[in-house]
């Protein structure tokens with residue numbers, strides 16, 4: 001039996017496909033294996049259609065896997081639901097309710113867990129009128145209400161699907177600060193998908209890069225950055241036997257991002273990539289080999 005102690009989220013050979021069987025259903029996610037230790041702030045990145053929302057909905061218990069298992073806080077996703085906060089990409093709320101009624105509904109649905117002060121502070125910091133109807137709010141203001149609901153629930157695991165996408169830069173900065181404070185003060189595990197990699201750097205400590213429905217990279221960001229090197233040198237320099245994620249030659253000059261499997265040629269100049277450089281290199285090169293399921297297992301310890 002797998003030891004799930006200390007894990008917030010674990011996926012084992014998870015696959016999910018959509019569509020009727022007779023139409024050859026397409027796999028949105030396939031062979032997805034990773035572990036996320038409790039207390040981590042995990043960035044989920046990948047191109048459009050990679051499977052990020054599908055993965056978050058599986059963890060939230062809103063979808064069931066076609067194959068494999070998802071374990072959330074040591075149990076199945078449906079049983080963990082009261083301990084999990086989930087903000088879907090389209091931030092579903094009841095449009096006819098006011099902001100105050102929405103928060104009251106959150107309190108009614110989460111007896112014993114609800115932190116009213118947190119919910120009220122988040123909406124007040126955005127200057128929202130508690131009497132305003134949800135349908136009258138802008139997209140960014142609705143996001144704020146959805147985050148207030150999710151955070152006031154005091155979840156042990158917070159699943160956020162592109163939470164910052166429609167927020168202005170100040171609101172992004174402020175709400176990212178609120179999320180980081182939540183993680184630091186309460187040990188909340190946060191799993192957050194985003195296309196803005198630069199904003200994840202410095203906030204997230206774990207990376208899950210999904211591409212083509214599969215996990216391509218999973219691990220602590222510091223470890224992943226340390227495992228990769230940007231190199232530059234003469235075009236004829238051999239990069240064998242190292243894993244080359246991306247290589248470009250301009251005239252006689254070679255630049256590459258590699259995952260070294262030993263010492264690199266001394267003639268190469270080397271530097272550590274930024275998180276954005278690392279992610280962009282993998283996104284530009286969908287065939288580049290990522291980390292293995294065995295490495296994903298080790299990365300969670």
Ligand SMILES: Nc1ncnc2c1ncn2[C@@H]1O[C@H](COP(=O)(O)OP(=O)(O)OP(=O)(O)O)[C@@H](O)[C@H]1O
Pocket residue numbers: 018019027028046047048049050051052053054055
């Ligand atoms: N309900 C559904 N019915 C049919 N196909 C679906 C459904 N939900 C997702 N898919 C398909 O599954 C794949 C993964 O979609 P998903 O929404 O998980 O990607 P994503 O990484 O979140 O994309 P984006 O960055 O654009 O939000 C896509 O090919 C999508 O068309």
